């Protein structure tokens with residue numbers, strides 16, 4: 001198996017303070033690796049450092065065998081690394097088509113192929129990105145990343161603000177992409193159980209330390225112990241609150257799915273970016 005990403009004893013953080021310590025992680029071609037952990041664990045920091053948006057303090061990250069040290073972040077997409085950021089970073093005043101065309105022009109990429117994974121975007125090509133629902137924006141962010149035909153795709157919190165029923169529809173697309181293209185995926189996800197359904201392997205970060213890694217079956221077998229030991233009462237309460245809100249939105253989404261209403265817009269959009 002070809003290692004696309006090798007994180008080797010990584011220390012990374014902000015203002016000289018390491019928020020990720022001694023992290024070792026590998027992503028091979030054709031596999032999905034889930035990076036799990038509670039809020040503030042260092043998951044986003046790891047992805048930003050891999051993209052070159054945050055410096056390596058100690059250790060190394062190799063993407064396609066080459067160290068990211070000294071590589072400017074803008075070179076990453078051309079080399080085959082795509083990063084869907086947590087805030088989706090769309091051009092909200094531009095239409096869906098314009099967002100996609102800009103990305104495809106930058107990377108000389110394949111727009112039709114990227115869209116083929118998200119056919120729900122086709123009737124929305126003329127709509128401004130800021131008017132899309134949360135789930136549609138996530139699809140656009142993913143489609144935009146795919147225009148560069150990445151060999152390694154990093155997705156940060158695909159589920160942020162989305163009902164689980166929407167996430168359940170989006171996550172399997174990652175599996176199709178991996179199966180079709182042989183790319184590797186590093187997936188940061190708060191919905192542990194959904195992530196474990198789609199991933200091949202998982203790693204758990206807590207307060208910057210890697211506390212567990214293994215196949216999804218191994219991690220799933222330890223999920224209850226990991227949650228009670230590391231995620232803490234606060235996280236459980238927070239997760240409980242989310243479940244309530246998600247369940248309500250999910251019920252609505254399911255109702256829309258049942259009625260088959262193509263204009264249905266079931267997702268929450270807590271970012272208020274419409």
Ligand SMILES: Nc1ncnc2c1ncn2[C@@H]1O[C@H](COP(=O)(O)OP(=O)(O)OP(=O)(O)O)[C@@H](O)[C@H]1O
Pocket residue numbers: 014019037038039040041042043044045046
């Ligand atoms: N720009 C920054 N400056 C200083 N500290 C930061 C900065 N960004 C993140 N941090 C801190 O680094 C730590 C790791 O944050 P990070 O965003 O990587 O966590 P995370 O696991 O992605 O969390 P979440 O699931 O909440 O997004 C946290 O303590 C956070 O407060």
